[in-house]
Amino acid sequence: MAFEREKENAATAAIEFVEDGMTLGLGTGSTAKFFVEALADEIADGLVVRGVPTSEETRRLAESLGVPLVPVEQVDRIHLTVDGADEVDDQAQLIKGGGAALLREKIIANASDLMIVIADPSKQVEVLGSFPLPVEVTPFGFTITAKKVYDALKTSGVSRPRIDVRRGSGDKPLVTDGGNYILDCACSVIPDPAYAAELLSVIPGVVEHGLFIGLARTVIIGSDDGASIFEY
Numbered sequence: 001m002a003f004e005r006e007k008e009n010a011a012t013a014a015i016e017f018v019e020d021g022m023t024l025g026l027g028t029g030s031t032a033k034f035f036v037e038a039l040a041d042e043i044a045d046g047l048v049v050r051g052v053p054t055s056e057e058t059r060r061l062a063e064s065l066g067v068p069l070v071p072v073e074q075v076d077r078i079h080l081t082v083d084g085a086d087e088v089d090d091q092a093q094l095i096k097g098g099g100a101a102l103l104r105e106k107i108i109a110n111a112s113d114l115m116i117v118i119a120d121p122s123k124q125v126e127v128l129g130s131f132p133l134p135v136e137v138t139p140f141g142f143t144i145t146a147k148k149v150y151d152a153l154k155t156s157g158v159s160r161p162r163i164d165v166r167r168g169s170g171d172k173p174l175v176t177d178g179g180n181y182i183l184d185c186a187c188s189v190i191p192d193p194a195y196a197a198e199l200l201s202v203i204p205g206v207v208e209h210g211l212f213i214g215l216a217r218t219v220i221i222g223s224d225d226g227a228s229i230f231e232y
């Protein structure tokens, strides 16, 4: 996989934000995996924390590495969430959901005192939209919902959105941890992400979308020999 070293360096830098006693949101994906692994090393050295995973994939990883987990229903405060992103712009606006975990990721990020994004330099963009925007929808009526998503993206200023339902095994629609489908919306450019987010949020059938606006306040970009930290 590409940018392994950069991802690992970003994850290692994020460990510096972790303090004893914290409840941590554990993100999903190949970059967040490095964070969970680094966390497991710290726990083996005596750090006391507990994690709330944002996907079944991360739950399995954390359990296999001995990271203590707590059921989300039993948590009343999440001090810090560390997660990856598919794109991040210079206002810390994100596209997430490439790994289909955006719903749980957003619930946990929104409930956290601080969300830190860890990423390699390929995720930095001037304008969001090169990465197809994932939108999680209920299976019932998803073709109708897809048309509404198309209209909303057009209204927000996307010139020619193209929408495909994400496929899983056997060409069937991929089913998320929450039992929903993902619409991948190729936009090229999303000129007004906040407006697009607002319009998508009110469509019946849209469970959540992958635009994370105003959630990340720290972005860590890994490099070959370290990491740069940006605060917003």
Ligand SMILES: O=C[C@H](O)[C@H](O)[C@H](O)COP(=O)(O)O
Binding pocket: 027, 028, 029, 030, 031, 032, 083, 084, 085, 086, 095, 096, 097, 098, 099, 100, 101, 102, 105
């Ligand atoms: O649904 C998946 C998540 O939003 C991931 O955090 C995102 O896709 C980035 O993943 P990766 O670190 O593997 O590029």
